Amino acid sequence: MTVAVVGVAESDLGHTGASVLALQVQAVTRALADAGLALRDVDGLATNGVGRFPTTALADYLGLTPTWVESSFVGGSAFELYLARAEQAIGAGQAEVVVISFASDQRSSRSRRLGGTVDEALPEAQFEAPYAPLYPISYYAMAAQAYLHRYGASREDLAAVAVEARRWALLNPAAFRHDAGPLTVADVLAAPPVSTPLTALDCCLVTDGGGAVVVTSLERARDLRRPPVAVLGCAEATSHTTMASCDDLLDTGAQRSGATAFARAGVQPGDVDLAMLYDSFTITPVLSLEALGLCAPGEAAGFVAAGHTGPGGTLPMNTNGGGLSYCHPGQYGVLLLVEAVRQLRGECGRRQVPGAEVAVAHGTGGILSHCATVVLGADR
Numbered sequence: 001m002t003v004a005v006v007g008v009a010e011s012d013l014g015h016t017g018a019s020v021l022a023l024q025v026q027a028v029t030r031a032l033a034d035a036g037l038a039l040r041d042v043d044g045l046a047t048n049g050v051g052r053f054p055t056t057a058l059a060d061y062l063g064l065t066p067t068w069v070e071s072s073f074v075g076g077s078a079f080e081l082y083l084a085r086a087e088q089a090i091g092a093g094q095a096e097v098v099v100i101s102f103a104s105d106q107r108s109s110r111s112r113r114l115g116g117t118v119d120e121a122l123p124e125a126q127f128e129a130p131y132a133p134l135y136p137i138s139y140y141a142m143a144a145q146a147y148l149h150r151y152g153a154s155r156e157d158l159a160a161v162a163v164e165a166r167r168w169a170l171l172n173p174a175a176f177r178h179d180a181g182p183l184t185v186a187d188v189l190a191a192p193p194v195s196t197p198l199t200a201l202d203c204c205l206v207t208d209g210g211g212a213v214v215v216t217s218l219e220r221a222r223d224l225r226r227p228p229v230a231v232l233g234c235a236e237a238t239s240h241t242t243m244a245s246c247d248d249l250l251d252t253g254a255q256r257s258g259a260t261a262f263a264r265a266g267v268q269p270g271d272v273d274l275a276m277l278y279d280s281f282t283i284t285p286v287l288s289l290e291a292l293g294l295c296a297p298g299e300a301a302g303f304v305a306a307g308h309t310g311p312g313g314t315l316p317m318n319t320n321g322g323g324l325s326y327c328h329p330g331q332y333g334v335l336l337l338v339e340a341v342r343q344l345r346g347e348c349g350r351r352q353v354p355g356a357e358v359a360v361a362h363g364t365g366g367i368l369s370h371c372a373t374v375v376l377g378a379d380r
Contacts, residue, residue, distance in 0.1 A: 001091035004221035004228035004379065005083075007035025007214035008338040013327045014176050015107050016208040020050055021061050023103030023210050028062065031212035036225030037097060039064060044095030044215075046070040046082035047102055049331065058101070068095040075365025076278050077236070078102075079213075079333035080372035084234035086215045096216060100337075103210025104329035124244035134195050137203060137281070139243050139367045141195035144283035146249040148197065151298030155197055159188035160305035161282035162201050162324050167310045169321025171351035176207050177325040188282075202282040204323035204332070211334045213341065218379065228379045229341045232358075233265030236372040243367065252364065254291030254371040261360075262293070265375035269293035272375075273356040274343050275315055276336040278364040279322040288362050289317075292373065316353045319343060333363035337374070344378040 009030030011023040018026075024047070032038060045066045050057045055069035068089045070082055079100055086098040120129055133139065147153060166183035169175035183201070191199035221228035237253035237260075240246040262269060269292060277285040277292075289300035294315060303309070309317035320326045320339040327335060340359040342348050361374045 001087070002218040002230055003087045003090050003215050004218040004230050005213050005337065005341045005376070006216055006221045006224045006226060006228055007031040007037065008341045009034050009212055010174065010335065010338060011103050011210045013174060013209035014207055016105065017108050018105060018208065020103050020105050021058070023105065023208065024050065024058055024101055025062065027103055027210045027212035028099055028101050031099065031214050034226060035214045037214060041097045042066065042099050044068040044086060044089055044098030046086060046098060046100045048073050048078060049102060049104060066095070068098070074370040076280065076331045076333045077363030077365035077370050077372040078331060079337060080234070080361060080363040080374045081236050083213070083215065083231060083337065083374055084236065084372070087231055087234060090215065090217055096220070098215045099212055100215065100334060101210065101212035102329070102331055102334045104331070105208045106330050107206050107208045122241060124242045127244040128242060136367050137198065138195040140281040140283055141198045142243060143249045143287065143368060144197055144281070147283060147286065147301070150250065153298065153301040155189065156185050157301035157305040158197070158282050158286065159185045159202070160301070161279065161285060162188050164304055164307070164310040165279060165318055165322040165324040168319050168351060169325035171311065172320050172326060175321040175326040176205055177321065198281060204280045204328040205325070207327050207329055209327045209329040211338045213334065213337050222379070227345050229344045230377045230379050231374065232267065232377045233261040233263070233375040234373070235260035235264065236370065238370050240369045241366065250287060252287055252291055252368045252371055254288050254362065254373065257371045257373040258292035258362070261373035261375050267358055267375060271358050272315070272360050274319065274340060274353050274359040275309070275317040276340045276359060276361040277317060278332060278336065278362060279318055279324050280328070280332070280364065282324070284364055284368070285317065287368070288364065292360065292362060311351065319348065319351050319353060336361040336363060340376050344376060
């Protein structure tokens with residue numbers, strides 16, 4: 001069965017002072033209002049990050065008694081995974097209207113540290129913990145160093161990922177860095193170093209916020225308030241846990257999830273008008289561009305530096321400003337879906353991608369260790 005996204009919304013973003021549940025309620029009720037639906041219509045719920053039993057906690061708070069729930073925790077890619085699970089549930093008759101949501105108050109609660117430590121319960125920890133890496137930043141830094149070494153890319157090219165994200169954020173009034181002004185490559189390189197070769201401006205924001213998407217069958221979607229956005233194909237891949245168990249630092253599993261999602265959608269990477277790619281660090285979307293077949297190996301950093309992913313570029317990427325300049329509430333994947341849907345509905349104002357018909361939303365979870373890819377299409 002083909003399903004569609006029929007409603008999307010953000011919660012309040014930035015430094016809100018609101019609780020996780022309050023932000024969840026904002027996101028969920030706003031997304032339902034966007035769809036022209038009400039809480040009483042919801043019989044499926046997918047979320048995480050709300051206490052020990054996230055779906056029961058949120059359902060109880062909202063007054064819901066869903067017949068289907070999902071709360072798998074794989075990091076920032078969870079919400080692309082949830083969309084695939086929702087498609088399966090709706091197709092199997094387990095639910096008719098599914099809400100996928102997330103929110104975090106990490107900035108207000110100061111709950112995110114600059115760098116934690118590897119989970120010492122893992123067997124791989126004996127090979128990593130003695131070196132006291134910043135978790136997860138040092139792991140992404142290792143991948144960035146490997147990329148620069150393998151392909152001879154420049155540090156300036158990698159910094160351009162943050163520059164292009166800021167260019168999009170300047171067009172998005174909801175972006176955390178909307179009023180911060182333009183960013184230059186020199187700014188990124190001169191920012192405080194965090195873990196070589198990454199500086200503070202290579203790293204995602206730490207903000208409150210969240211979002212929600214509402215999913216139902218395409219048949220029902222066509223009778224609702226907004227133009228539906230069809231889910232054309234989904235796939236996921238798991239590769240490793242930590243760097244010590246990874247055969248290749250640059251193999252994220254996205255090659256497999258991307259190829260399968262495109263095949264299921266019946267489209268090619270060249271058909272993509274818009275790419276929403278998880279950008280926890282500047283290296284993350286670079287690896288994803290190549291793994292998804294949107295750039296050839298070793299060419300993505302230069303592709304971004306040439307302006308192809310920025311406003312007016314040939315492959316607009318992270319048009320809301322991304323996790324680097326728009327919002328990053330700890331798990332960013334649901335907001336990839338929100339922006340992709342808005343672009344395909346033509347609602348993005350100054351940052352609108354003209355004629356956008358096909359979008360890919362790609363989440364990266366764990367330490368580059370779980371990937372989930374969704375191909376979305378406008379229902380014209």
